[in-house]
Amino acid sequence: MKQASLEVYPQEQAPVMVFPAPLRPGDRVAVTAFSSGVPALLHQQLDLALQCLRDQGWQVVEGACLRGEFQDASAPAAERLAELNHFLFDPTIRAILPPWGGERAIELLAGIDFAALARLPPKWLAGISDVSTLAVPLTLLSGWATLHGPNLFDLGDPRREEENSALLHALHHGLPPSQSRYSAFWRWDAPGERYPTTLRVLGAQTALMAGRLIGGCLDTLSRLQGSPYFDLHAFKREPALLYLENCEMRPCELLRALHGLRLSGVLDGLSGLILGRSSGPDVADANVLTYRQALETVLSGLPYPVVVDADIGHVPPQWTLMNGAWAELEVDAGQATLRFEKGCA
Incomplete structure (x- = not known):
């Protein structure tokens, strides 16, 4: 397969975001x-x-x-x-x-x-x-x-x-509307059942973060690290928020994927990190690494707020997020509000 052109933006210049026009009847x-x-x-x-x-x-x-x-x-x-x-x-x-x-x-x-x-x-x-x-x-x-x-x-x-x-x-x-934390979520493995949400901030009760938003599924994006397709160097010339969610990875594989992002510099220089609820398998054995322990082991000590179990990903309900938009996320004692603008606030 022929390699298409990738040289779009100089490394020192953040990409200029362009937003699709709203859809109209007949589109x-x-x-x-x-x-x-x-x-x-x-x-x-x-x-x-x-x-x-x-x-x-x-x-x-x-x-x-x-x-x-x-x-x-x-x-x-x-x-x-x-x-x-x-x-x-x-x-x-x-x-x-x-x-x-x-x-x-x-x-x-x-x-x-x-x-x-x-x-x-x-x-x-x-x-x-x-x-x-x-x-x-x-x-x-x-x-x-x-x-x-x-x-x-x-x-x-x-x-x-x-x-x-x-x-x-x-x-x-x-542009997506402002969205708040959903009061409950339901899992694929328990049709009709809903569970209380548990959105939290690692090591804190509150968080306020703002920046240009980028992210998606950790299972796929972790495979792109080190390639031009997931190079955040230019994007982080502006304040940047990264969001990720786990679909299938077990805790140890999740730990390896997140550590890989730290080692490659993907997690450097952010204004905040948002992790969605995981739909991957967890463990109950006290001698085995759990999902929560994996997150805390890898992400503790980052110099910006880290929100986990947000309404993002394969466990519904989920927020609608816009990559490239300016986003502000406010979290206080488990409550959350997410706002969007096209430019900086």
Whole structure:
């Protein structure tokens, strides 16, 4: 696969963020699975989500790489890349909404011309998990603001109407609304059950942090450290907030991933760090490292506030976040308020 151009911003210059225009009735929204596709068993749920887009007044353009799944991908890498590039460069497409993430988006990065995209009007990209593999480079290398929030596939779930409304608000108005901590969350392994949220600040009761926001799924972004696709050097010329969430890693693997970020300098020079709730397996054995102990072992002593178990990631409900936007997070005794602006406050 030919390596596309990456030279967009000088190292000493922070990227200038450009924000997609709000979607209007009649706008064309492309749906393509550039990582995992949707098997036939789940097509009905996918159709509910697509109907939600149509109910907003938008035209849905289905890609060929969507309604299928083989070897953890919707299609071979060359086909997924060709379709993604078509939608990225098609001026009639205003948004690209993959159904969800997956495992294999990393295969496409070398074939995307981020420098060319930096010269084009930005379009919306939204989702979590492996969507981060594309969203973060689009923000860092092309200057496109991107969304991290409920996946398209979740839009048809009535249990998630409140959090979905924040995602739709961002698409309609160009910026996520202010959001507060949700009072409870539910887990995939206990359908219908909700658990109290436990957002906290490491070593403190309160925190106030502000900066330009960047982040996503730790499982995927940790694989990009040391590459141009997750190089925060220029981005941190302004105050920067980093957020991360764990999907599948066990505590020791989480510890290794976070230590890797510290060793590579990713965690240096931030204004704050926000960790979402983990959906990875934990342990109960007193002789085995737990999730909480892993976080405290790696992150204690950082010279800025660290918030953990925030409403981010694979454990719903979740905030809608905008990579590239100026964000302010205020935490006081477990309560939290998240605000966004396009420029510095």
